[in-house]
Amino acid sequence: xxxxxxxxxxFSSRLLLGTARYPSPAFLAKAIEASGAEIVxxxxxxxxxxxxxGETFWELVRASGARVLxxxxxxxxxxxxxxxxxxxxxxxxxxxxxLEVTGDEDLLQPExxxxxxxxxxxxxxxxxxxxxxxxxxxxxxxxxxAGCRVLMPxxxxxxxxxGINNLFxxxxxxxxxxxxxxxxxxxxxxxxHAAAVMELGFDAALLNTAVARAADxxxxxxxxxxxIDAGRLxxxxxxxxPRDFAEASTPVLGRAFDExxx
Amino acid sequence: xxxxxxxxxxxVAAVTLEALLAELDYGEGPYATALNQQFVRKGARAETRxxxxxxxEIVAPKQGG
Numbered sequence: 653x654x655x656x657x658x659x660x661x662x663f664s665s666r667l668l669l670g671t672a673r674y675p676s677p678a679f680l681a682k683a684i685e686a687s688g689a690e691i692v693x694x695x696x697x698x699x700x701x702x703x704x705x706g707e708t709f710w711e712l713v714r715a716s717g718a719r720v721l722x723x724x725x726x727x728x729x730x731x732x733x734x735x736x737x738x739x740x741x742x743x744x745x746x747x748x749x750x751l752e753v754t755g756d757e758d759l760l761q762p763e764x765x766x767x768x769x770x771x772x773x774x775x776x777x778x779x780x781x782x783x784x785x786x787x788x789x790x791x792x793x794x795x796x797x798a799g800c801r802v803l804m805p806x807x808x809x810x811x812x813x814x815g816i817n818n819l820f821x822x823x824x825x826x827x828x829x830x831x832x833x834x835x836x837x838x839x840x841x842x843x844x845h846a847a848a849v850m851e852l853g854f855d856a857a858l859l860n861t862a863v864a865r866a867a868d869x870x871x872x873x874x875x876x877x878x879x880i881d882a883g884r885l886x887x888x889x890x891x892x893x894p895r896d897f898a899e900a901s902t903p904v905l906g907r908a909f910d911e912x913x914x
Numbered sequence: 915x916x917x918x919x920x921x922x923x924x925x926v927a928a929v930t931l932e933a934l935l936a937e938l939d940y941g942e943g944p945y946a947t948a949l950n951q952q953f954v955r956k957g958a959r960a961e962t963r964x965x966x967x968x969x970x971e972i973v974a975p976k977q978g979g
Binding site for chain 1: 920921935938939940941943944945946947948951952953955956971972973974975976977978979
């Protein structure tokens, strides 16, 4: 597979995996391995004194060998996201941040004004920002102006598993920003959804719930990995243009019983 | 004095952020801290003084999507 380059770092896998909602830590470890993911997302949450849950989880992630992409999930304002990113940089030892500023409670929809504001601050502080955004072209433009070099558009609301909600919008985004790595994040429910976004020419896909909540997360991780590779190969190979009517694939010339031909 | 730690009001004896972490048994971490919604890096905790009504956040690695 052709390499994926994000902020100057090359990866052979185009699947990014979330680490939440697995039945157990053992399932998470096995799913990371089965997916072939080289990048996994993590978060920060309050921890009580004397608790060691964070330390145990962090040891598991480090043992996987994957690079971590901390998120700012749950942040409602630019300032909350900036402080969360600063804390994540210290804890996880990385400048990478998946920037989430969400506005709507029901859809967990990116809040574009705070998102752009936070992206600008974080880029000025040296962060490599991966903004979770919508397919909106104007917001994408503002994020790139703020210094983002990667965009993470949604397919559908987080955890919904709906697949591509706005096919036209995602196509337009891909066509408008040909050189920017675009990682489809959120809303993919089935390997076929992931294959579809890769066939559209998106550079990678981020999965979490669809893998973690499968009856067998390890098998599902593998299924998504295969689908993403298949979609990428298909995109590179060049898909045929759909037609309205049939076109014989077997040569017509020389057909037996043809009273008009040779 | 009374301060808020991770959203909960606590009566504490510590007068610096570093002393607070020791008082509350946070050990070596990994965790990060913020005081009144401003990030406080690890190296600045010892010199960060607390006052009545301060709000402290102490966060650690967690699963995320």
